[in-house]
Amino acid sequence: MSPQIPLKRSFFSRPTLTVARELLGCRLVRRLPDGRTISGIISETEAYIGQDDKACHAAKGKTARTEVMFGPPGRAYVYLIYGMYHCFNIVTERDGFPAAVLIRGLTQSVGFEEVLATLPPAKARQFLSGPGRLCREFGITREFSGVPLTANAGLYVVKASLEPAKIIQTPRIGVDYAGADALLPWRFVASFNP
């Protein structure tokens, strides 16, 4: 295995559910503008698949915001939500088919030791849990939307040697408006052995 090689576009040009599941245990790496490198193991994902998925932003057609999802896989799709938080997705499937995986949570972080030491354990555990939180800590904003995830971009995913001990599937969070599609078990949550 080559842990430092970013996952290639071919990894993401597959069925979104496969990508969402296989991203669990992989490491999201961010090289900050100041030169520091931070990272974390992906522990929670959600799949958003095509214009027929009412919960997917692409369901309402292509717009300036969502057109990235219609493009080639392996790129970031980042949007602002509730006026204050960013959500980081990775585009999947073939060019022309709108789909993406939302990265909802990270664990086993590297590069936050000093901050974490100042937090109570409960806060520390959920430090990178939640799409808004992880985007804030990783400095991911809409400037990344459309950017291919490569080492050059300073934001990429590498295959890590950490296999999830267990993966559970649940309905996606916060998509009640999507009718029957809100019930699809397209959220993946991994737990890891300590």
Added chain:
DNA sequence: TATACGATCACCT
């Protein structure tokens, strides 16, 4: 041009 709302989080009780 105006308005309603969301793939959330933090803080309150």
Added chain:
DNA sequence: GGTGATCGTATAC
């Protein structure tokens, strides 16, 4: 458990 913050986007006028 509940609610306020806060603004880009989509949609309605």
